[in-house]
Amino acid sequence: MRAPVRVGLLGCGNVGSALARLVDEHADLITARAGVGIEITRVAVRDLSKARDVKVPSDRFTDDAASLVRDPDIDVVVETMGGVDPARALITDALRAGKPVITANKELIARHGPELFTTAAEAGVDLLFEASVAGGIPLMRPLRESLAGDRIHRVMGIVNGTTNFILTRMSEDRMSFVDALAEAQRLGYAEPDPTADVEGADAASKAAIIATIAFGARVAVDGVYREGIAGITEDDIDSAASLGYAVKLLAVAEELDGGISVRVHPAMIPVHHPLASVRDAFNAVFIEGEAVGELMLYGRGAGGGPTATALSGDLIDAVKNLVSGAKGATIGELVDRPMLEIAETESQFYLLMEVADQPGVLAAIASEFGEHGVSIKSMEQRGMPQSSDPEGGVRVSRSASERAKGSDDDARLVFVTHRARESALSATLDSLRSVDSVHRVGSVLRVLGDED
Amino acid sequence: MRAPVRVGLLGCGNVGSALARLVDEHADLITARAGVGIEITRVAVRDLSKARDVKVPSDRFTDDAASLVRDPDIDVVVETMGGVDPARALITDALRAGKPVITANKELIARHGPELFTTAAEAGVDLLFEASVAGGIPLMRPLRESLAGDRIHRVMGIVNGTTNFILTRMSEDRMSFVDALAEAQRLGYAEPDPTADVEGADAASKAAIIATIAFGARVAVDGVYREGIAGITEDDIDSAASLGYAVKLLAVAEELDGGISVRVHPAMIPVHHPLASVRDAFNAVFIEGEAVGELMLYGRGAGGGPTATALSGDLIDAVKNLVSGAKGATIGELVDRPMLEIAETESQFYLLMEVADQPGVLAAIASEFGEHGVSIKSMEQRGMPQSSDPEGGVRVSRSASERAKGSDDDARLVFVTHRARESALSATLDSLRSVDSVHRVGSVLRVLGDED
Numbered sequence: 001m002r003a004p005v006r007v008g009l010l011g012c013g014n015v016g017s018a019l020a021r022l023v024d025e026h027a028d029l030i031t032a033r034a035g036v037g038i039e040i041t042r043v044a045v046r047d048l049s050k051a052r053d054v055k056v057p058s059d060r061f062t063d064d065a066a067s068l069v070r071d072p073d074i075d076v077v078v079e080t081m082g083g084v085d086p087a088r089a090l091i092t093d094a095l096r097a098g099k100p101v102i103t104a105n106k107e108l109i110a111r112h113g114p115e116l117f118t119t120a121a122e123a124g125v126d127l128l129f130e131a132s133v134a135g136g137i138p139l140m141r142p143l144r145e146s147l148a149g150d151r152i153h154r155v156m157g158i159v160n161g162t163t164n165f166i167l168t169r170m171s172e173d174r175m176s177f178v179d180a181l182a183e184a185q186r187l188g189y190a191e192p193d194p195t196a197d198v199e200g201a202d203a204a205s206k207a208a209i210i211a212t213i214a215f216g217a218r219v220a221v222d223g224v225y226r227e228g229i230a231g232i233t234e235d236d237i238d239s240a241a242s243l244g245y246a247v248k249l250l251a252v253a254e255e256l257d258g259g260i261s262v263r264v265h266p267a268m269i270p271v272h273h274p275l276a277s278v279r280d281a282f283n284a285v286f287i288e289g290e291a292v293g294e295l296m297l298y299g300r301g302a303g304g305g306p307t308a309t310a311l312s313g314d315l316i317d318a319v320k321n322l323v324s325g326a327k328g329a330t331i332g333e334l335v336d337r338p339m340l341e342i343a344e345t346e347s348q349f350y351l352l353m354e355v356a357d358q359p360g361v362l363a364a365i366a367s368e369f370g371e372h373g374v375s376i377k378s379m380e381q382r383g384m385p386q387s388s389d390p391e392g393g394v395r396v397s398r399s400a401s402e403r404a405k406g407s408d409d410d411a412r413l414v415f416v417t418h419r420a421r422e423s424a425l426s427a428t429l430d431s432l433r434s435v436d437s438v439h440r441v442g443s444v445l446r447v448l449g450d451e452d
Numbered sequence: 453m454r455a456p457v458r459v460g461l462l463g464c465g466n467v468g469s470a471l472a473r474l475v476d477e478h479a480d481l482i483t484a485r486a487g488v489g490i491e492i493t494r495v496a497v498r499d500l501s502k503a504r505d506v507k508v509p510s511d512r513f514t515d516d517a518a519s520l521v522r523d524p525d526i527d528v529v530v531e532t533m534g535g536v537d538p539a540r541a542l543i544t545d546a547l548r549a550g551k552p553v554i555t556a557n558k559e560l561i562a563r564h565g566p567e568l569f570t571t572a573a574e575a576g577v578d579l580l581f582e583a584s585v586a587g588g589i590p591l592m593r594p595l596r597e598s599l600a601g602d603r604i605h606r607v608m609g610i611v612n613g614t615t616n617f618i619l620t621r622m623s624e625d626r627m628s629f630v631d632a633l634a635e636a637q638r639l640g641y642a643e644p645d646p647t648a649d650v651e652g653a654d655a656a657s658k659a660a661i662i663a664t665i666a667f668g669a670r671v672a673v674d675g676v677y678r679e680g681i682a683g684i685t686e687d688d689i690d691s692a693a694s695l696g697y698a699v700k701l702l703a704v705a706e707e708l709d710g711g712i713s714v715r716v717h718p719a720m721i722p723v724h725h726p727l728a729s730v731r732d733a734f735n736a737v738f739i740e741g742e743a744v745g746e747l748m749l750y751g752r753g754a755g756g757g758p759t760a761t762a763l764s765g766d767l768i769d770a771v772k773n774l775v776s777g778a779k780g781a782t783i784g785e786l787v788d789r790p791m792l793e794i795a796e797t798e799s800q801f802y803l804l805m806e807v808a809d810q811p812g813v814l815a816a817i818a819s820e821f822g823e824h825g826v827s828i829k830s831m832e833q834r835g836m837p838q839s840s841d842p843e844g845g846v847r848v849s850r851s852a853s854e855r856a857k858g859s860d861d862d863a864r865l866v867f868v869t870h871r872a873r874e875s876a877l878s879a880t881l882d883s884l885r886s887v888d889s890v891h892r893v894g895s896v897l898r899v900l901g902d903e904d
Contacts, residue, residue: 022601022743032668032784033600130598136744138590138598146582146590148485149474149764216484274750277729282746291474292588292761294734295751298726305743312601312743326778332484 004037005319008074010065010090011081012045012052015104015131018304019078019311020054030312034319044068044081069094076318078311079103088112095119095127100318102311104131110205110221113212114334121330126321128314133206134159134283136306137299138313143213143287144331150289152214154254156448159206161281161301162190162197163229163249167266168279171237171246177230189281199228200264203251210285211253211262217337225263225342232266236443239352239414240268243380246276250448254345259338261345265446268350273449274298286449343423348377348447350416351429356437357411364435365413372428375418377451382412410439416447456489457771460526460551462517462542463533464497464504467556467583470756471530471763472506482764486771496520496533521546528770530763531555540564547571547579552770554763556583562657562673565664566786573782578773580766585658586611586735588758589751590765595665595739596783602741604666606706608900611658613733613753614642614649615681615701619718620731623689623698629682641733651680652716655703662737663705663714669789677715677794684718688895691804691866692720695832698728702900706797711790713797717898720802725901726750738901795875800829800899802868803881808889809863816887817865824880827870829903834864862891868899 007023009016020040023030031037040056044065052061062068069077069090077094079101081087087108094101096119103109109116109132120127130140134157143152158164162184169180181198184190196202208221229249240247245268254261269276274296278284283301288294300306321327355361362379369376417425425444432438459475461468472492475482483489492508496517504513514520521529521542529546531553533539539560546553548571555561561568561584572579582592586609595604610616614636621632633650636642648654660673681701692699697720706713721728726748730736735753740746752758773779807813814831821828869877877896884890 018743026601026603026743029603030601136741137747138594138749141593141598142590145769146593146765147761148768149478149482150761151478151481272729272731274729277724277726279724284748289588289761291470291478291757291764293752293755293758295589295749297590297747297749299747300745303745306745309599309602309741309744313598316600317597321778324779326773327776 002036002323004039005034005322006039006041006073006075007315008068008071008077009040009043010068010077010079010087012043012054013080014304015307015311016043016080017052017054018308019080020056022308022312024055026312030316034316034323036319036323038315038319042068042071042074065090066093069099070097075099075322076315077101078315079105080311081105082107084108084111091116091127092119095123095125098123098125100126100128100322102128102131102314102318104307104311105129106132106205106209110208113209114218117331117334124327126318128318129209130314131307131310133209134285134297135299135301135303136309137283137285137297137301139210139285139297140213141313142297143210147287147289147292150291152255152287152289154252154288155210155214155285156275157206157210157251157283157285158248158275158278159251159283159285159301160197160203160249161283162194163203164278164283165189165281167229167232167237167247167249170232170234171241174234176234177232198230200226200249203249203264207251207253207262207264210251211260212334213331214253215255215260215337216332216334217260218334219260219262219339223262223339225265227265229266233443236445239382239443240350240445243350243414243416244271245269245350245447246271247445248275248278252448256340256345259340259344261340263342263345267347267446267448269449275449343426345422346419347422348417348419348450349425350414350443350445350447352442353413353415353432353438354410354440354442355413356439357409358437361437362413364437365432368431368435369417369428372424372431374420374424374428376415377418378416380414382414419451454488454775456491457486457774458491458493458525458527459767460520460523460529461492461495462520462529462531462539464495464506465532466756467759467763468495468532469504469506470760471532472508474760474764476507482768486768486775488771488775490767490771494520494523494526517542518545521551522549527551527774528767529553530767531557532763533557534559536560536563543568543579544571547575547577550575550577552578552580552774554580554583554766554770556759556763557581558584558657558661562660565661566670569783569786576779578770580770581661582766583759583762585661586737586749587751587753587755588761589735589737589749589753591662591737591749592665593765594749595662599739599741599744602743604707604739604741606704606740607662607666607737608727609658609662609703609735609737610700610727610730611703611735611737611753612649612655612701613735614646615655616730616735617641617733619681619684619689619699619701622684622686623693626686628686629684650682652678652701655701655716659703659705659714659716662703663712664786665783666705667707667712667789668784668786669712670786671712671714671791675714675791677717679717681718685895688897691834691895692802692897695802695866695868696723697721697802697899698723699897700727700730704900708792708797711792711796713792715794715797719799720897720899721901727901795878797874798871799874800869800871800902801877802866802895802897802899804894805865805867805884805890806862806892806894807865808891809861810889813889814865816889817884820883820887821869821880824876824883826872826876826880828867829870830868832866834866871903
């Protein structure tokens, strides 16, 4: 029996301490599966005075992360500190020293993945990052290995638990966005500053990583288009539900016309689509492959236990390679592929309009759609929301000019289009706004997973 | 650039030919990911005269599978012929000759997995079988690798597309079992002889493989308890729906009191449970782990494309190991663990009873539950189905003795229990049948995924 593999842990917060506990509590099982014991030999933390709920002796803690990484008594490095710096330099040092690295750091992989993959490949060691996207859900391994023989066309993911929790509460409990956010904060699902979640930046990092792995392409995270959920109203959710859709914040990575589109935005999904039933803080990633068809991977996208499980799976893998002397699994050469602008992407669209309730209006509207080559799939007339109703009624707010144009006798029309190019839809909207009998174009939402 | 790895394909039916097409159509991608080209060098089939929709030259076909396996010009063997014999001997020969084997053969792995794992480990080569369970859904790899650091408590799977299609039609289109089966046969989802699907034998093989990998235990497939779906009535499905449940055929592998239970039976699942929304011929496997929490993997469980994708992922993995000289991934030592009888398992239960509509009946029934330590979670009185209604009415059939006891003034009671041991429930049922005012105990269904 050889001596245990010695792990240096960078960071011992929620995720790092969960990993230390897992390595302790599942020692028998991990030893059996890795073929050798695994020991948390050193832990680098910022604040040595802070109490940690782990069974690692205190003399193994250090506040000198750089020395931990260079320590010849450390065989493998696990990084759970988060953020780009100093994680980037520490991981680079570890890889150059021939040490496999396991990381949960989505921001770092999204921003500097390609550079780190190259460093790992040159050193011939593993750089594994299953935990960086969708927590405990096996996703990187299925994309890289299980689906290695197939061509992936599109990945759509609910990869941010905070926003999915908020949208679930809005949908199931008829809460407003503001109230649902407050509830999420109260329960610890949302940060005191929820911007990164609500505005889609967190999901954009994950979308960039997914696209990189699914398409083997270099993806600039700053080029990922994103829209958040702060503008979603109860009215949108009700209207979606009455048409048989759920509203979800999606990270989308898609191949289209030889280019790739990577984006984050809310979308309406048919209630029968597997993504529609992903509730609360759960995550799920829906994959469409040429041969495999539709796949979905579902689970907890955050939290100590799930994330630590993903880290431990990668750790066991790296340790097996280390012990057997196998060369680490490297990401192949990444290619540069055209990144599509949002205007070049395609989807179905949902539109809500307030129009004059008079003959000929629908014909005028339909002709604007037709002129821009956008085909209408369905149209429905709705009652106007009652501003006087103090209970459930939702008053769509209007600008002064819209109020000037509108009247209480307006009709509300709800359209769902067939698949159309986003630029064509934008042009249609511009034209519609100049039609006299169209008093207001309200919500516009993309519709995915339906006919497309 | 080294010469392509030479694959010998055993069987060229639906799955085998789909693999050959995949290897051809995705050659660039597979070469990039495997690090070397992959060529289908020989194909063994039973009938050389049959036309095959593959681009493999006809002089590569043979009807001598044994010689293909021993051919020194074959590096890797992919088996898609199915059935225990002669696949068992052929795979054993290939492994002993130092050739990695990829197989989609659930029956063989369920019956002779442990023996073949040992042969592979002794030869130091890969034996990979992702395609043997749930088609294109990555399952074996997540269980073996992604979740290697976690302890799995329970796996519940919808692993038979035929029965899930039938149950979906019964639920969504109010079809009878017989009509839904006929529809499944018409659409090619069910075999002309549907026994293996409908009675749960197919699912039992998959349950045995899942339990073997999830728990690292030797599982005798003949010891897997199974009940099929032929006894499920429209009435059961309606009743489940009105209580907020869906009826699904589940393969369950579960750790309980140090033993393991492996079984296949229909069960009621809460409509909000992710398994409940798995429709038509789709498969899904729901995994409960100690640290990772709840995971679900969803996709197409059968069909050429999905199964070939799983085979190709394994093939690329084996080829990478072959080229790098890495020792194959072996299943660790399997242990013998007590296999629980169905009577020793626990779940919630749903019961439907017809009782005399008179005072004191409920008290008599409740006391029988209480005496056996089975706690009632909910009770509901229902109207009797109308036998005279020619449309939707369902007449529960009765035996002669039951008819003698019953009357048209009966009340129907529906119970859902808290979690109880199956033996206690059976004893309760026996007692209830001897209560004079209980005229009939109708359907009894297990309820999973609710409070437990």
